Amino acid sequence: MAHAGALTPYAAASDATLVARTHARDQGAFSALYDRYSGIVYSVALRVVREPANAEDILHEIFMQLWRKPEQFEAARGSLGAWLSVITRNRAIDYIRRQKPQDDPEDVYLASPVDLQSEVERNTAMEKVQQVLQSMPEAQRKAVEMAFFEGLTHTDIAAKTGEPLGTIKSRIRSALLAVRKAFE
DSSP states (O other): HHHHHHHHTTTTTOOHHHHHHHTTTTTHHHHHHHHHHHHHHHHHHHHHHHHEEEEHHHHHHHHHHHHHHHGGHHHHGHHHHHHHHHOOOOOHHHHHHHHSSOGGGGGGGOOOOOOSSSSSHHHHHHHHHHHHHHSSHHHHHHHHHHHHTOOOOOOHHHHHHHHOOOOOHHHHHHHHHHHHHTTT
């Protein structure tokens, strides 16, 4: 796997291209998909199962499914991120049902700050967010990615990067303002 921030031949490739290359057993393309979406998949799984080890198992299962059967993803039906989120949620709910939970797993909903009623709106919103993220300075973008895709707290990010907590908070706050401005 490429380390964060490294430019690979796959860094700018579309999801559809990476899925097609994964279908052809291109490990680099699969690695790029993992780098791009593992944080989201893990976050969704963790939100449902509430146990890091179980969320990691689900993450592994989802990406093994993508490796074995990439043709299951149909780009015409929606974005890869949305598809992975839905199958992750369903897999996590299945896991909980096997554990005989006290809470109904159907009560777990994926929160989204954007109205995702149509695929057009979803794809447009995702493109806007990606554009805004790509236009940010690398340190700011990394802080946002750690917070939102890895689920780290501001304190965790400061410890991981060795930077002051106030700096991390400022970077994330200004990044969120930039994203909000893009949607005005």
